Amino acid sequence: MEAWVAWLLVAALLGLAELLTLTLALGLLAVAALAAGATGALGFPPVAQAAVFALGSVAGIVIVRPIARRHIRQPPLLRSGTAALVGREAYTLTEVTRAGGRARIGGEEWTARPYDPDLVIPAGSTTDVLAIDGATALLYPVAGPAVPD
Incomplete structure (x- = not known):
């Protein structure tokens, strides 16, 4: 079997x-192995293939992986669902009231409770809307009279 097929x-x-x-x-190592395989398919000796694999692996793990992990940890730019x-x-x-009620949020009717019971x-x-608890919106009055219990 030729070396590039093994890569x-x-x-x-x-x-x-x-x-x-x-x-x-492991995915970054797979990309480095692909690069080494391409190097072998072009006719370079096994030493060059190993060097391409080593450089690709180090570059992927040291440079690309931290950047990718940072992007994965970022919160989504667009909130969706109840958020x-x-x-x-x-x-x-x-x-x-504390027992419940109904409110319209963005054209939809929701069950609601006051955030302050x-x-x-x-x-x-x-x-x-201060929070969503299951299928219930927790509300707080913007202005105006709120009657204590």
């Missing part, structure tokens, strides 16, 4: 191992 097999095994472990290291509702304005459709928010009030 391709090593690259395939490392790629498969990366899919199973998700370490970001997108936090901070939005809501309009109460019924009186909202001692408040009673009257129907027709404008509120802020």
Whole structure:
């Protein structure tokens, strides 16, 4: 078997191992093995192939992996799902008490409770959505009278 074919097999095994472990290291080693295989396919000697693999591996682990890990850890730029509702304005459709109520948030009707359990928010009030607890919006009045319990 020619050396470049062995490099391709090593690259395939490392790629498969990366899919199973998700370490970001084995995939970079697979890319380095692919580069070494390409070097062998171009007719370079095994010493050059090993050097390409070593340089590619070091460059991937030392340079590319930290950058990739930093990008993976960043929070998403666009909030979605219930996280997108936090901070939005809501309009109460019924009186909202510790026992419950209804509010309209962005065109959808939600069950609601006051964020402060001692408040009673009257129907027709404008509120802020401070949190989502399951399928219930926790609201706090923007301005105006809030009647204590």
